[in-house]
Amino acid sequence: MIEIDVSLARSTGFHLKANLRAPETGVTALFGRSGCGKTTVIQLVAGSLTPDSGHIRVGDTVFYDRQAGINLPMEQRAVGYVFQDARLFPHMTIENNLRYGERRTRRPRTIQFDAVVEMLGVGHLLKRRPHTLSGGEKQRIAIGRALLSQPRLLLMDEPLASLDEMRKGEILPYLERLRDELNLPILYVSHSIEEVLRLADAVAALSDGKVIACGPLSDVLSRPELLPVIGRFDIGTILDCTVTAHDPDLGLSTVSFADGELRVPLVGRPVGAPARARIRSRDVSLSLSRPMDVSVTNRISGTISAITRAEGPFSEVELALSAGRLSSLVTQESVLRLGLEPGMQVWAMIKAVTVDSRPAGFHSPGAEFVSPPASRPARPAAHPPQDPPALRVISGGSPPKGQT
Amino acid sequence: MLLTPEEWTAVRLSLQVAFWATLWSLPPAILIGWVLARFEFPGKGIFDGIVHLPLVLPKVVVGYLLLIVLGNRGYLGQYLHEWFGISLIFSTAGATVAAAVVSFPLTVNAIRLAIGGIDKGIETAARTLGASKLDAFFSVTLPLMMPGVLSGCLISLASALGEFGATITFVSNVEGQTRTIPLAIYSATHMPDGDAMALRLTVVSVVLALGSLMLAEMADKRIRVALGQI
Structure with missing residues (x-):
């Protein structure tokens, strides 16, 4: 120390x-x-x-x-x-x-x-x-x-x-x-x-x-x-993940975290290695229904825990996932139009994820909102290359039941 | 141009005095220049003043003070004389002491400026890499201040070559012992047929001054190349 x-x-x-x-x-x-x-x-x-x-x-x-x-x-x-x-x-x-x-x-x-x-x-x-x-x-x-x-x-x-x-x-x-x-x-x-x-x-x-x-x-x-x-920097959400699969043909890797999995650009770490994913709030948009025919690969459902007014026209929406949380930046107009309020179930669409490869054996002593990645079993065969990524739906949370 | 034996003696003596005065005053000048540039301590102002005293006092006063302190019956001189049989008055050694004392503040200043120009951070870097203060000084500060040391040496040489007042007051004007070029010119102007001698020695002075300036210029360039400054 x-x-x-x-x-x-x-x-x-x-x-x-x-x-x-x-x-x-x-x-x-x-x-x-x-x-x-x-x-x-x-x-x-x-x-x-x-x-x-x-x-x-x-x-x-x-x-x-x-x-x-x-x-x-x-x-x-x-x-x-x-x-x-x-x-x-x-x-x-x-x-x-x-x-x-x-x-x-x-x-x-x-x-x-x-x-x-x-x-x-x-x-x-x-x-x-x-x-x-x-x-x-x-x-x-x-x-x-x-x-x-x-x-x-x-x-x-x-x-x-x-x-x-x-x-x-x-x-x-x-x-x-x-x-x-x-x-x-x-x-x-x-x-x-x-x-x-x-x-x-x-x-x-x-x-x-x-x-x-x-x-x-x-x-x-x-x-x-x-x-x-x-300052105004958009930190977004940081998730400690484990690399679970590589798909060189599509140029994608799969990383898993406590609430599910993310498809990300190829990560230069072996399967089973820890990785840190960062999702900027502005790269997360929200949908009331389960998004099907959209190009966004990474989707996850959660419950709104808080909505705070941010700079300019924006509001920051905090989602509680089953284990962690995710933050999203949407316009105040959208909040009003969709009638978003705490307690509602919504789907988050993640447009971009940046992954920073971590050293093998890396240990983040206080990753409190995500369970330690090392404890999760690696599942290298979980996603064979033929899996069409465009239709991937991330497990975790429960599907929204519509407006409450 | 040919010089008389008497004039050659004066030239040789001048060079000898200037060389030894510079060499002996250099280590303390580096030390004091470093202390003045890098350390703060109570009484620094007074210390600085004492170091610079020979620069601002009339040279005759410096010579007289040297006589009081280092003369055969002076405060320190009597012990030098009694215990070691050293007598500085009327001697080349005495002329060297006078030249060194007078040029000392100029040398210190040149070196102090050179140290002041060295980024203190580079010494800190040396310290964090495991060098003690002294080690950092010798391995980093000293090599980097060589251009300053060189210009200090040049100033010291020039000032020692031209020293007159303190020398004539302290060690008098003895041919072959203390009669350097300036003293010889002074004597020549008091002789009825001394004009030619004075002129010849003046030309020698000019040649020596120009020569040492060019030499210093060349050395400075070499040092800066070695330091990666050019």
């Missing part, structure tokens, strides 16, 4: 009072708007800033404890820090940059030079100098350099923020590999919900120097008090 409970008053008038616990596995995102104190938290953990009071512990190592008078020097904390700007050493070759921390570490060298070079795909850069590298390449080297210092914890401070979209796309797969292949906890600072959704297992949301929510991703991001932090 990574335990951070600190307060710090800065001369600028900014006051940080952060209290959070992060698991010692997987990626924990520190999420919030610019100036909310995310980077400050990372700096306190790294030791480049010292808090006024409190304590910071990683596993059984105390980094800082005001009462016990402990303040471990930066170089003894063994945290790999990846900065927003790569901060490579300009006077050294790439190889010497990578080996800087490796040469100085006091910990067993479990992360091998060759493995890191291979994983980040930087073998052809070793003899070059930092100033000849692109932004994306620099950031990969910075990640490799941090990894080779054999850290007990990786700190990443918006490693993608200074890159353009192309470069982001170049780095993200490496970060996913990092998360999946190394058993290393990562604290990941970001203000981009897309990055958080793609990489994080747990989230600590910060606002105004305070941690306002902390826990498993699917849990935290569905909390309404996070709206001011996330």
Whole structure:
């Protein structure tokens, strides 16, 4: 467990009072708007800033404890820090940059030079100098350099923020590999919900120097008090699923979750592997009767649990499924026209699902509204290729009985 | 152009004094430049002032202060003389001390500016990778500040080559010991037939100054290429 409970008053008038616990596995995102104190938290953990009071512990190592008078020097904390700007050493070759921390570490060298070079795909850069590298390449080297210092914890401070979209796309797969292949906890600072959704297992949301929510991703991001932090971003519904079948001919995979199954674009994970599906609210439309002759593949029935007025002409409709929930964004006009109200049974049509492949053995400690995917038996043969996907109806819930 | 033996002596002495003054003042200048650029501590203003004192005081005053402190009967000089038999007055060593003290603040300033220009974050990066403060200084800060060290050296050389007031006050004007080019020119202008000598030494001064500037330019380029700045 990574335990951070600190307060710090800065001369600028900014006051940080952060209290959070992060698991010692997987990626924990520190999420919030610019100036909310995310980077400050990372700096306190790294030791480049010292808090006024409190304590910071990683596993059984105390980094800082005001009462016990402990303040471990930066170089003894063994945290790999990846900065927003790569901060490579300009006077050294790439190889010497990578080996800087490796040469100085006091910990067993479990992360091998060759493995890191291979994983980040930087073998052809070793003899070059930092100033000849692109932004994306620099950031990969910075990640490799941090990894080779054999850290007990990786700190990443918006490693993608200074890159353009192309470069982001170049780095993200490496970060996913990092998360999946190394058993290393990562604290990941970001203000981009897309990055958080793609990489994080747990989230600590910060606002105004305070941690306002902390826990498993699917849990935290569905909390309404996070709206001011996330802004208008449509998080929608996040479902922890298991891959149950692949259908290369149609380019589709089947993933199952507590309330049924979804047909999604081919997922690059084997059958039985966990996967996280995200359904944006605006991609869910509602029907009073069971939709038959529509092109939408994924359909599921549920009961309306709440209707809240959203921005502009929209209303957010919350559906209770038999086990989980699903959120849908429809116009207020539709709500009135269909006479939608809590307690009604409706069919949801899911127009788009994005699936983020999760590492095998991934465990989301608090996926509360969906039963753990690992406990569900994989059913690879459940959907042979000849199954016409256009007519798929998702089990779960009960069919609507019409208007009440 | 040929120089008289007396003039050659002055030129050799000037180069010798400037070289050693620069070399000896460099390590403390780097240390103090680093401290002034990177650390905050109580009394930093006074410390900074003392370091810069030789720059703002009249050079004759600096020379006189050196005489009071390091002269054979000075506060420290008497012990140097009694215990180690070292006498700085009238000696080349004394001239070197005078040149070093006068050029020291200029060197410190050049180095301090160079360190100030290095992103502190890069040192933090080194620290998080397991380097102690000292290790980070030697492996990252020092190599990156080499352009600043070089310009500090050049300023120090130039200022030492031209040092006059402190030298003549502290160690007097002794041929073969303390008579550097400026002192030799000064002496020449007091001799009835010294004009030619003064002129020749002036030309030498100009050549030395231009030569060292060009040398520094070349070295600076090489260093920056090595640092990946060009």
